[in-house]
Amino acid sequence: MNVIWLDEPTTPELVGNKGYRLSVMTRFGLSVPGGFCIPNDFIKTITTGNIERELAKLPSTSVAVRSSACDEDGTEFSFAGIYKTILNVTGGQQVWNAVQEIHDSAGSPVAQTYRRRLGIAKSPAMAALVQTLLPSDAAGVLFMQDPVDRSDHIVVEGSWGLGESVVSGSVTPDRWTLTQDGEVLSSEISSKETSAIPGEYGTVQIEVPEDRRLVPCLTPESLEEIVSLARRCQRLFEWPQDLEWAVAGGKVWLLQSRPITLGKIRK
Numbered sequence: 001m002n003v004i005w006l007d008e009p010t011t012p013e014l015v016g017n018k019g020y021r022l023s024v025m026t027r028f029g030l031s032v033p034g035g036f037c038i039p040n041d042f043i044k045t046i047t048t049g050n051i052e053r054e055l056a057k058l059p060s061t062s063v064a065v066r067s068s069a070c071d072e073d074g075t076e077f078s079f080a081g082i083y084k085t086i087l088n089v090t091g092g093q094q095v096w097n098a099v100q101e102i103h104d105s106a107g108s109p110v111a112q113t114y115r116r117r118l119g120i121a122k123s124p125a126m127a128a129l130v131q132t133l134l135p136s137d138a139a140g141v142l143f144m145q146d147p148v149d150r151s152d153h154i155v156v157e158g159s160w161g162l163g164e165s166v167v168s169g170s171v172t173p174d175r176w177t178l179t180q181d182g183e184v185l186s187s188e189i190s191s192k193e194t195s196a197i198p199g200e201y202g203t204v205q206i207e208v209p210e211d212r213r214l215v216p217c218l219t220p221e222s223l224e225e226i227v228s229l230a231r232r233c234q235r236l237f238e239w240p241q242d243l244e245w246a247v248a249g250g251k252v253w254l255l256q257s258r259p260i261t262l263g264k265i266r267k
Contacts (some may be wrong), residue, residue: 035131161195
């Protein structure tokens with residue numbers, strides 16, 4: 001078994017739902033950071049040497065290593081935040097260690113408790129995703145339906161730096177609400193006092209300069225582009241999407257697109 005690059009055809013059974021969707025998005029021409037998947041039947045036997053050979057093909061020495069389980073990111077259950085994500089990993093040995101952490105996270109107490117609550121008895125087949133880590137200027141999430149009031153409004157949230165700050169809740173993000181046609185209904189610009197950036201290993205939180213805290217993290221052009229990419233994902237997967245995005249080097253990138261779970265969709 002070999003790794004499967006994101007521009008190669010694959011299946012969710014091999015690389016999990018997250019890896020599969022990113023592969024589809026890449027082959028559809030959407031802006032996704034380059035990388036490869038380690039299939040679930042290779043994750044325990046892959047060697048440091050295997051990983052080093054693949055890392056040499058990437059344009060950056062720093063990568064994000066993320067879970068891609070067969071039971072996460074589905075239409076019924078998302079498993080968001082349950083399995084491991086490790087940012088800013090460098091070198092074959094460190095990436096190998098991170099991959100094994102991700103494999104083991106399928107059986108963590110948190111994951112077991114979550115599955116028990118959902119009535120899922122069996123642990124999932126777990127694959128891993130290794131992607132170039134973008135030194136993002138801003139990052140965040142987008143929901144094609146409002147997750148709070150379940151309306152058809154698009155919601156975009158973001159902050160400075162890596163998206164970890166938004167996903168973890170360590171910062172109050174900027175928030176835009178839009179119609180499905182892209183008309184901005186409201187914008188709430190928060191005081192973004194900290195941001196997550198790559199450290200020597202992993203990430204660190206730094207203070208945002210005072211004169212930048214109340215500056216919107218997205219320009220109107222970037223906001224429009226994020227919404228346009230989200231629409232393309234929704235057409236591609238034929239379901240309202242929950243996306244993670246980043247702006248790096250003046251370009252908008254998609255880090256993940258998963259269906260909004262049934263529990264979040266307005267009936």
